[in-house]
Amino acid sequence: MGMEKEIKTLSHLFVTVFLWGFATMMVVPAITDVTMMALCPGLDECSLAIYLSGFQQAIIGLGTLVMMPVIGNLSDQYGRKAMLTLPLTLSIIPLAILAYRRSISFFYAYYALRTLTAMVCEGSINCLALAYVADNISERQRASAFGILLGVLSASFVCGTLAARFLSTTSAFQAATIVSMLAAAYMRVFLKDDVPNDDDDDLTRPIITEETEGVNQNESNSPVKIPVCKKIPSIRDLICLLRSSVTLSQAAVVAFFSGLSEGGMQASFLYFLKAQFHFNKNQFADLMLIAGLAGTISQLLFMPLLAPILGEAKLLSLGLFAACINMFICSISWSAWVPYATTAFSVLVVFATPSFRSIVSKQVGPNEQGKAQGCISGISSFANIVSPLIFSPLTALFLSKGAPFNFPGFSIMCIGLASMVAFIQSLMMSHTPASSKSQNQCCLA
Template sequence: MEKLTSLSHLFVTVFLSRFASFMVIPAITDVTMFALCPGQDECSLAIYLTGFQQAIIGLGTMVMMPVIGNLSDQYGRKAMLTLPMTVSIIPLAILAYSRTTSFFYAYYVIRTLTAMVGEISINCLALAYVADNIPEGQRASAFGILSGVGTGASFVCGTLATRFLSTTSTFRVATLFSMIAAVYMRVFLKESLRPDEDGLTQPIIKGGPDDNQNERADSPRKIWEFKNIPSVRDVTCLLKTSVTFSQAAVVSFFSSLADGGIQASLLYFLKAQFHFNKNQFADLMLILGVAGMVSQLLFMPFLAPIIGERKLLSIGLFAGCINMLVSSIAWATWVPYATTAFGVFAAFGAPSLRSIASKQVGPHEQGKAQGCISGISSLATIISPFIFSPLTALFLSDGAPFYYPGFSIMGIGLALMIAFIQSLMIRDAPSTSKSQNQYCIVAEA
């Protein structure tokens, strides 16, 4: 409990930042449709532009995340958090000022550029920060709590605020909270790494029976040593050295492929099929957010030590798969609301996967490991729009080869099924402190 208390400023920072970003999600579909196709419920241009933006952001984050993760190992998590949290303010401020077509395109371009640095890196650096401060045995629960705060509580509060605010007020409040998050982080958050005698950073893990974690840093363990900015060769070396890490990477790819499809397709499907608007999107997301928050803050800390993160990962992926398959054949407006019940279990997936990956590297490589997983996830988000955006536009149009408006949603469910099958192949692997010494020096000094 003392260790989790030490993360309180990180939790507040992540909450404020994610609160701002989640506030705009229910409103952005209507804003996009109004700017591009006013008065319509189906707009192929909006679907394709959203997918293209998602692909470009994915390309940028695939390149940037391993770099940012590695730099955070050298210069500290707090220092690297400053950039993404600052630049994320700009696109929100644009739509807070105006949402006309010209301002929407300005938002579109600037958000594409800033999201390459900011969209995933805040979560990646927060995960590395937790790994710096929490021993291996407690990381699954800690990651679950972080996810509950960052994608549960903030999601619920942000969506609830959007439900009762006008579109103009939504973007203004989001801009304000994004600024508060950056200031709070700079003032209150303490660096999780400290320099050693050679000027290199060291993780700070203190208190409790696992306090000897730092002492094991010099004992035989599995460690990947990157001398410079990680390249494709570095990532390949890491994947080859750890079977468990490579399996986690495959799961991450297909689950992120599905997540990208949800971002590119689901809201447009609901708007075209059931004429959902901002308020209905907010209601749906609110139910989903409450389910995820309860799961990650209450159930996961209790279940993780008992059944392990590997089984929780499989449960989460299976629940997500069933959710999408049922949603794809939704026959009434209440069906999307009912399927959010699966969110209680689907929320187990992401923190469990990150915990599995975290245990496959040494204490000095947490930023690199989380950056590599984020980079692989970003690769999936590049590919996803090229698959799901055309399918969504085609099957929502009058020229569909057969009547199945939710065909792209069914494809998302199949991607989650592949991830679920791969997760069943993951076997419990020894932690870094119990493994034999393996060095993967992939670049010259």
């Protein structure tokens, strides 16, 4: 099957992901202002808002740390479509609350329900979409397909941000609620799903199987049964999965430090811009629009061309290095135009995620895609627990009048150092040949 035919099989997934991303991004530029208006009306700097956002991010990270491997593993059993229904449906509820009213009581209701629902929704849609792509695309074309998927997601972010730029806050939440409902309905009606089947080929045999017989060829020809794997993976199962491949173990380190930096930017960057340059909803939207447009063009046009030439490993390192430089420059922003200029790095930064996910997907068989992607997402979620605990107090401290020294962007620079660790680890990653997957079986007691 050619690349075009393989990609065509993903068209309904792309529409689902686009609608969900469009709805999600439509409200992101407004959330900071909504939070500030509810907690600290009339102020540009609010430590309470920073701490509450960081606390929410940590709790969500704790929940997703547990839920991502579970959802990924269950999708291997029951199919991607069945599991996608849950996060797509739950994500509607918080949007509907702020679409109705944004008083302080409704804000706290949103805050509580957003925290609870995001434990299931945060990252799970991306995780399941990546597993769905891996189910339907050959290994040779997988990096390009992942790039196209994330390019579609970036395009939805651009369109959602553009809509937020011209809609009022009330209209943005109402439209986001309707589009979220449309995404869930479209997925249920049109997306086709097949529960992955066992493959007899040794090259694609899963690491952790449900019911498998192995043969010890070095000692005897007698079969050795591997115990049945539980549908809800334990910590031991996940550790076994990571230890089965040197590449997966190294990928876990990259996932942690990359997640640490991404979580830090999510928790701190918009509040830094608000305090330093008095950015508002429209300026946040402009900034996200430029970055999203650059990322979309890069993932849809450049990624499919460069992946077969350079390979996932080089693209991963290139993307992480660009992320480091971006954060270091943002940390010393001396004018309001600097954050806009650094969005040019988005062209390279977006190479990291699809390349990384492609490397991970090639280390496991077809029945392990959900589990592997969920495990990596869980590690990133753990980083999101740690990140706000470190960077939210640091950001609040250096944006306050009681800072130890005058460096408002100090927390952003520290976030860049975390990204630098991920970059260095990516340079040292080994890349196990696909043929070794036949030996990567774990015996789980």
